[in-house]
Every structure is written in structure tokens, then in C-alpha cells.
Amino acid sequence: MTSKIIPRTHFWQGNEACAEAAIVSGCRFFAGYPITPASEIGEHLAWRLPQVGGIAVQMEDEIASLGAVVGASWAGAKAMTATSGPGFSLMQELIGYAFMTETPCVVVDVQRTGPSTGQATKGGQGDVMQARWGTHGDYASIALSPNSVQEMFDLTIRAFNLAETYRTPVVLLADEIIAHMREQIIIPQSDQITIINRKKPKPTDKAFFNGEDVAPMPSVGEGYNVPITGSTHNEYGYRFTADRAVHKQLVESLIGKVRNNSEKIVDYESNNFDDCDVGIVSFGCTSRAVYETVDLAKKKGVTVGFVRLKTIWPFPEEAVRNIAKNAKVIIVPELNMGEVFYEVERVVHGYVPVIPLNKIGGGEMITPEELLAKIIESVKKVD
Amino acid sequence: MTEAFTSRKYLRDMSLPFCVGCGCVTVINHFLRAVHELGHKDLSKFVFCSGIGCAGWIPSPYFKADSIHTPHGRSIPVATGVKLLRSDLNVVVFGGDGDIAGIGMGHLVHAARRNLDITVVMVNNMIYGMTGGQVAPTTPIGTKTTTTPYGSFEQPLDVTRLVVAAGASFVARWTTAHGEQLKESLKKAVATKGFAFVEAVSPCPTAFGRRAGFKDVAETFRWYRDNSVPLEETEKMTVEELTSKIAVGEYVDRKIPTFTETIFKTIREAKKSEKTN
Ligand SMILES: Cc1ncc(C[n+]2csc(CCOP(=O)(O)OP(=O)(O)O)c2C)c(N)n1
Ligand code: SF4
Numbered sequence: 001m002t003s004k005i006i007p008r009t010h011f012w013q014g015n016e017a018c019a020e021a022a023i024v025s026g027c028r029f030f031a032g033y034p035i036t037p038a039s040e041i042g043e044h045l046a047w048r049l050p051q052v053g054g055i056a057v058q059m060e061d062e063i064a065s066l067g068a069v070v071g072a073s074w075a076g077a078k079a080m081t082a083t084s085g086p087g088f089s090l091m092q093e094l095i096g097y098a099f100m101t102e103t104p105c106v107v108v109d110v111q112r113t114g115p116s117t118g119q120a121t122k123g124g125q126g127d128v129m130q131a132r133w134g135t136h137g138d139y140a141s142i143a144l145s146p147n148s149v150q151e152m153f154d155l156t157i158r159a160f161n162l163a164e165t166y167r168t169p170v171v172l173l174a175d176e177i178i179a180h181m182r183e184q185i186i187i188p189q190s191d192q193i194t195i196i197n198r199k200k201p202k203p204t205d206k207a208f209f210n211g212e213d214v215a216p217m218p219s220v221g222e223g224y225n226v227p228i229t230g231s232t233h234n235e236y237g238y239r240f241t242a243d244r245a246v247h248k249q250l251v252e253s254l255i256g257k258v259r260n261n262s263e264k265i266v267d268y269e270s271n272n273f274d275d276c277d278v279g280i281v282s283f284g285c286t287s288r289a290v291y292e293t294v295d296l297a298k299k300k301g302v303t304v305g306f307v308r309l310k311t312i313w314p315f316p317e318e319a320v321r322n323i324a325k326n327a328k329v330i331i332v333p334e335l336n337m338g339e340v341f342y343e344v345e346r347v348v349h350g351y352v353p354v355i356p357l358n359k360i361g362g363g364e365m366i367t368p369e370e371l372l373a374k375i376i377e378s379v380k381k382v383d
Numbered sequence: 384m385t386e387a388f389t390s391r392k393y394l395r396d397m398s399l400p401f402c403v404g405c406g407c408v409t410v411i412n413h414f415l416r417a418v419h420e421l422g423h424k425d426l427s428k429f430v431f432c433s434g435i436g437c438a439g440w441i442p443s444p445y446f447k448a449d450s451i452h453t454p455h456g457r458s459i460p461v462a463t464g465v466k467l468l469r470s471d472l473n474v475v476v477f478g479g480d481g482d483i484a485g486i487g488m489g490h491l492v493h494a495a496r497r498n499l500d501i502t503v504v505m506v507n508n509m510i511y512g513m514t515g516g517q518v519a520p521t522t523p524i525g526t527k528t529t530t531t532p533y534g535s536f537e538q539p540l541d542v543t544r545l546v547v548a549a550g551a552s553f554v555a556r557w558t559t560a561h562g563e564q565l566k567e568s569l570k571k572a573v574a575t576k577g578f579a580f581v582e583a584v585s586p587c588p589t590a591f592g593r594r595a596g597f598k599d600v601a602e603t604f605r606w607y608r609d610n611s612v613p614l615e616e617t618e619k620m621t622v623e624e625l626t627s628k629i630a631v632g633e634y635v636d637r638k639i640p641t642f643t644e645t646i647f648k649t650i651r652e653a654k655k656s657e658k659t660n
Contacts, residue, residue: 029468055467057646060493062458067453067490068455069462071432075450097454220430220449220465221472227444229452238444239452259567 007189014152015040015082016136018108018172019048020187021156022080026195028054028105029067029079033061033087036120037108037176041082062087066094066107073103074228076219078160078197082108084176085127086117088134095169096135099254102209102217104170104198106156106162111175111284113361115228122363125178125284131171133312138251141313142256142265143171145283155310162195162265166257167214173312176363177285177337207235210253213331244279262314265315269308273325276305278375279327279352281320283309283346285365286333290367297375304375322375324348329382333357333366333376353382388419393426395447400440404592404600406585407438409559410446410477410506413583417569429473430465432458433485436513437478437587440508456487459494462501470500471641473573480507480521485541488520491542495549495578497642502572502579505542508587509595516590523627527594545580547634552577552641553633558584558607561631568633577641584629 002186005020016103019041022030030049032042046056055072059065065081072079083091088109098105109131113124131143133364142162144155156172163170194205201208201216201224208215208226215235218224227237232247240246258265271294272279278297282290287308297304305327307319329352332341341356359366393415401407418426435455443452453461456511458476466474476483483505493547494501508527511517518528520537521542525534543556553575555568565583572579586592586603597603607629614632617625 029464032388051648052651055650056647057462057463059460060489063457064463064490064493067457067460068464068467070453071451071461071466072468074461075465075466075468077468081504093454094457097457101578111536116634221427222452223427225426225447225449227450230445231452376622 006189007187009186011182012149012185013040013182014146014149014174015110016044017149017152017185018082018156018174018179019044022160023048023052023151024193025078025157025160025189025196026197027078027080027160028052029069029072029082030054030056031059031065031079032081032083033059033065033073035087037112037123037179038082038084038169039056040179040247041108044138047279062090063093066091066098066105068104069105070094070098070101073105074220078104078164080106080108084109084110084112085114088127088130093129093135095366096137096139096203098169099135099139100230101228102167102215104167104217106159106163106170108156108174110179111173113363119361119363121176122361123285123335124341124360124363125175125286125335127173128312128336131173135337137379138255140255141171142166142168142258143173143311144313145309146178147172147284147287147308148178149181150185151310152178153185153187157193157195161194164196165214166261167198167217168257171189173284175285177365209233209237210235210250212253213240214257229250258314265311266314266316266318267310267311268295268316268319270319270323271306272326273303274326276303276327276351277329277379278302278304279323279330280306280371281309281323281330281332282305282306282334283340286335287373289333289366289368293371293375296368296372300372301378302375302379309340315347320344320347324351328352328353329378331357331371331378333371333374335359335366338367386424388416390415392424393418393447394445396443399445400405400439402589403438404586405437406559406587407441407506408509408581409562410583410585411441411506412452413562413566413567414504417566417573420566421570421573430469431475431477432462432465433477434458434482436482436511436550438477438479439482441477441506441573442475456482456485456490458482459490459501459503459543463494466499466501467646470647474501475573476501476503478503478505479512480505480542481511482510483517484540491546492549495551495580498550498552498577498639499642500577502581504569504572504586505582506578507542508584508585508591509539510587510591512587512590516594536541543634546580550578550639551580551635552639553579553636556582556584556629556630556634557631558606558611558629559586561611563634564631571633571636572607576644577639635651
């Protein structure tokens with residue numbers, strides 16, 4: 001492979017698509033620690049980044065990996081790490097730090113079956129809430145959920161663009177099934193791909209944090225003498241560890257960057273019939289069963305609409321509310337014991353019943369047949 | 384060097400947060416003197432990284448420079464990312480013994496093993512100062528701390544020797560009572576290509592001195608002087624004789640391939656072979 005990827009149809013693995021997308025996004029620094037099912041991302045970048053003038057290093061653990069990514073980001077690079085549940089847990093400390101210091105970076109979490117070492121090689125979707133609430137304190141998250149190799153590519157690019165736009169860590173919440181499968185992927189011409197870079201300061205600028213809009217970001221070594229800290233700080237980066245007003249203003253503005261722009265950030269796919277019997281809210285690998293199920297249900301005389309979450313955080317509340325208006329019942333299939341389910345319940349707020357379909361262990365997907373059975377059962381219940 | 388030394392040109396116009404008699408202030412002074420004597424008119428060629436703890440506040444935000452104040456123990460990984468992107472800058476880490484050799488220990492050993500081209504200054508006050516005097520990995524056995532009210536029952540760690548064993552280019556240990564030597568070693572450390580580690584054994588009158596039975600900082604200094612042994616002399620001493628002694632001096636100063644040299648060489652060669660393939 002030459003250092004540039006050729007814009008055409010390829011047959012790639014999900015992790016490979018993610019790694020190539022990082023390069024297209026302008027990522028020139030990767031630091032990671034090996035873990036199934038994410039290792040191929042680091043391996044691929046260890047081979048590819050040097051070819052394009054970038055650096056890939058294997059660190060001593062996941063904390064150090066995200067630490068190095070944060071350092072590289074402040075030195076001016078677009079930077080990324082990739083891991084799975086156990087490593088994602090270790091990274092939570094620095095995810096909070098990246099949020100607090102407004103450090104753009106991308107964290108790929110290829111979900112496997114947890115808790116703990118669980119079933120290390122088997123896919124799962126149990127990190128949804130960790131991607132939202134994993135670190136301590138008040139914060140907002142951005143997490144994207146790909147459901148194909150194509151989206152491993154497209155959403156990785158989007159993750160970098162969002163990280164750079166809002167100066168915040170962005171999680172690509174993938175899963176083992178999408179990461180390890182191979183399928184066709186179309187790489188567009190480079191002029192068809194939008195790449196966003198962080199806003200740089202003017203030489204006279206002094207305030208680099210906590211602005212009403214996203215503040216411009218200097219790099220270290222550019223002469224701005226910027227103090228960067230995970231402690232509460234004002235717009236110049238100076239610590240204020242006791243002042244209530246400074247903390248409130250800081251955290252509200254950091255959360256506001258995401259909340260106030262959630263309409264721009266939220267992305268989903270929907271097939272929302274005006275009057276359907278059942279609505280399905282799904283994401284990631286699980287959503288792949290939905291398309292076929294819609295047809296199977298149709299043959300049984302049941303109309304099924306769906307919303308597929310491409311951003312999980314911020315949660316696509318409007319889309320879920322809309323399907324709740326049109327459907328008599330909502331089903332939430334996921335490879336965990338119920339995570340997105342609770343979020344859907346919160347949003348639907350009793351308007352229609354919300355029914356979970358959970359499956360865990362063995363890395364097995366929810367099949368269209370299982371989903372269909374749940375649909376038939378649910379329709380009977382609400383009739 | 385015609386210009387006279389003043390720490391003011393390197394410091395922001397703010398008052399330092401340290402207790403009276405705190406060794407952190409001494410370390411700041413000697414470090415800035417070292418920087419001055421190396422001919423730096425300002426800190427524009429430096430990036431500072433530090434973790435959490437009193438010593439973590441040394442550069443952040445008091446140095447007129449870029450400083451990254453990381454979570455507890457994570458300064459070295461962040462410094463790694465900075466250095467790999469900006470190998471032209473001097474990346475200097477400050478931290479306490481808890482920050483660097485307790486929670487951050489794994490990172491320290493691996494950075495030394497890689498011979499990452501940064502300088503780490505560990506201010507060893509033998510205690511967790513900021514949190515009020517809990518036992519540290521460096522606390523002498525028998526010391527009463529808030530978490531060892533009957534006396535510490537753990538062997539302290541000789542961090543300096545550990546860093547030597549891990550493969551650093553330059554390693555030195557002094558106490559703040561050895562001002563001139565400390566400053567000279569800091570100069571060498573900053574100028575070193577490769578991993579440079581300086582341990583500054585340093586008083587914390589608030590959280591350590593009191594409990595260790597020192598009346599004041601002057602007494603701590605006397606204790607440092609009386610109990611410091613030049614490294615050369617330690618070879619003749621038995622393990623018992625060395626207990627509770629501070630072996631001071633420059634432990635290593637060696638030219639070995641550094642992390643940035645090796646990584647960039649590897650990348651250059653990879654690119655070359657890519658072309659010829
Ligand atoms: C993850 C984490 N654990 C614990 C703390 C609490 N804490 C703050 S400073 C500190 C130790 C300080 O000791 P040291 O690093 O030796 O620095 P000193 O204050 O003595 O200079 C601890 C445990 C923290 N901030 N973060
Ligand atoms: S508590 Fe100890 S280390 Fe911290 S500022 Fe006071 S004297 Fe220095």
C-alpha cells in the first residue's frame with residue numbers, strides 16, 4: 001500500500017477502516033495498549049503512520065496511552081487511542097481531564113463482553129453508559145456508534161471533526177462484530193471528504209478556555225505561555241480551586257458546548273412510518289438485524305419503523321420522541337442487560353410502552369427471528 | 384552570561400502557594416538558576432508537565448511558560464506525547480515522590496527504560512504533603528504519619544537507583560542542603576539527551592518535619608547534611624550503615640541512544656524501504 005489510500009471500493013476489516021480514516025482525518029499520533037478486539041487499529045497505525053510522517057507508540061498501559069494522546073494534542077497533533085472495555089475503564093481518568101482541559105482527541109472503544117475480563121474475544125454493547133458517565137463529575141459526552149465497515153470509516157472522520165470543532169474527547173463506540181467483520185467500503189475522492197481543524201488563536205489572544213463559543217486552541221511551544229490544568233480554571237487557564245462562580249461558569253460552558261450544539265451533533269437513521277405498529281430503537285451491530293426484521297414483520301402484517309442511533313451521546317431525543325408518537329410500542333434490542341433502553345424510557349416518558357430485548361454472552365448477535373418474535377409478542381401485549 | 388540572575392524573569396507575577404520553609408521554593412530557585420546559567424533568557428524553549436501534589440504546583444501556573452498540570456501521576460505520559468511531537472523543546476516534569484514514584488511509578492520506569500528525552504525532577508519530601516502527611520513510598524521505616532500512626536512498617540523505595548537500573552541517561556540525587564550541586568545537576572539534566580532524573584530530597588515542615596521530630600527547617604537541613612553520604616563513599620558501607628542515610632551524587636551520566644533518536648531513525652528507515660520496495 002502506498003502512503004495514500006486509493007479512492008475506490010475496498011474490502012476491509014472494520015478496524016482497518018477506522019485506522020485508515022484516522023489518517024485521512026489528519027491524525028498523526030497514536031498511542032495505545034494492545035487489547036482484543038481493538039488491537040488491529042494500533043497495529044495498522046504502527047505500520048501506516050510512519051509512512052505519512054506520523055508516530056505510533058505502544059505505551060505501558062491505557063492511562064499512559066491517553067496521557068500521551070493528550071500531550072500530543074496540545075503539541076498540535078490530531079491524536080487517537082483505541083481500546084476495549086478494560087482499557088476504556090482505565091482511560092476514564094484522562095477522559096475527564098481531556099474534557100476539563102478542552103483537549104481534542106478520539107478514543108475508540110471496541111466493545112467486548114464485560115464486566116471485567118468477561119469474554120475477551122466476544123462482542124457486546126455494555127459500555128454505552130460508561131461512554132456517557134464513565135468519568136467523575138459533571139460533564140457531557142460525544143459518542144458515535146458505527147454499524148458497518150463503511151461507518152467505521154465515516155464516523156471515525158466525524159469523530160475527529162467533532163473533537164476539533166468542540167475541543168473535547170470524542171468516543172467512537174464500536175463493537176467487536178463491526179470491528180472484525182469485512183465488507184465493502186467506498187473511499188470517496190479526498191475533495192468529497194470534509195476535514196475540520198481546530199481554531200487557532202491570533203497572536204494577541206490570551207483566553208484559551210471556557211469561552212462562550214469554543215475558545216481558540218494554541219499549542220505548546222508557540223509562545224502563548226498557556227497554563228493547562230484539570231483543576232477548575234478561568235479563561236486564561238489559572239487555577240481557581242475554591243471560587244464557586246468560576247467553577248460554575250467553567251463547567252456550564254464545557255457542558256454547554258455539547259448541549260447547545262446537540263442538534264448539530266446528533267445523527268441517526270430512521271424509517272419512521274406515520275402509523276406503525278412497532279418502533280425499534282437500535283444502534284451498532286444490533287441494528288443490522290433490524291432491516292431484515294422490518295421485511296419479515298411486513299409479511300406477518302406488522303408495520304415496523306425504526307430509529308438507528310449514529311450518535312448515542314448526545315442522545316437523539318427528538319428522533320426517539322417522534323417514533324414514540326407514531327408507534328404503539330417501542331422495542332430496544334441491545335447486547336447488554338439494558339442501557340439504551342433506560343434512555344429511551346426516559347425520553348418516551350410513558351407515552352407508549354418500551355420493551356427491552358437483551359442478549360448477552362458468546363458474542364452472539366440478536367437475530368431477525370428473535371427480534372421478530374419480540375415484535376409479535378409485544379404487538380399482542382398492547383392490542 | 385552578563386545578565387544577572389533574577390527568578391522574576393521566569394516567574395509570573397503571583398505569590399507562590401508553598402508553606403514557609405517548603406523545599407519546593409528552594410527547588411524552583413535552583414532550577415531557574417540552572418536555566419539562567421544555561422543561557423535561557425526566558426522559558427520559551429520549555430514545556431513543563433506536572434501532576435498533583437505540592438511539587439506539582441512548581442511550574443503550574445507560576446512559570447512564565449507553557450505548563451500542563453495533569454492528573455495525579457500522569458505527567459510523564461503527557462510529557463511523552465509532547466516530546467514526540469516537539470522534540471525541539473525541553474520537556475521538564477516536576478512532581479512529588481508520591482506523584483512520580485507512587486501512583487506514577489509505572490510511567491517513570493517505562494520512560495527511563497525508553498530513555499525518553501525529558502527531565503524529571505522529583506521533589507522527595509518523603510511524605511504526601513498536599514493531602515496532609517500520609518505515608519509515601521519513600522517514607523523512612525518507623526516514621527509516624529497520619530496513615531501509619533504507630534510508625535511506618537514498609538521499606539522505602541530508592542527511586543534514584545531504580546531509575547538508574549531502568550536505563551536513564553543521567554541520574555542524580557541531592558538534598559536541598561546541597562544547593563550548588565543540585566543546581567549543577569539540574570543544568571546537566573536539562574542539557575542531557577535522553578532521560579534525566581534528579582531527585583531533590585526536600586523539607587516539608589508542615590506534613591513531615593513535625594512528625595519526624597524536626598523543630599524547624601534548619602534542623603531538617605542539619606539532618607540532611609549529617610546523614611548525606613557522597614555516593615563514592617557508600618561502596619565501602621554495609622547495608623546497616625546505609626540505612627537512613629541519603630546517598631548523594633551523580634549516579635550516571637552516559638551516552639546511550641535516546642527514544643526520539645531511535646524512533647525517528649526507525650521512521651526514516653521505514654520510509655526509505657517503502658520507496659525502494
Ligand atoms: C487519583 C488521585 N488519587 C489521590 C489524589 C489525592 N492526592 C493529591 S496530592 C497527593 C499526594 C501528594 O504527595 P506527593 O506526590 O509526594 O507531593 P507533595 O504534595 O508531597 O509535594 C494525593 C494522594 C488525587 N488527587 N488523585
Ligand atoms: S505541605 Fe509540605 S510540601 Fe506542601 S507546601 Fe507545605 S511544606 Fe511544602
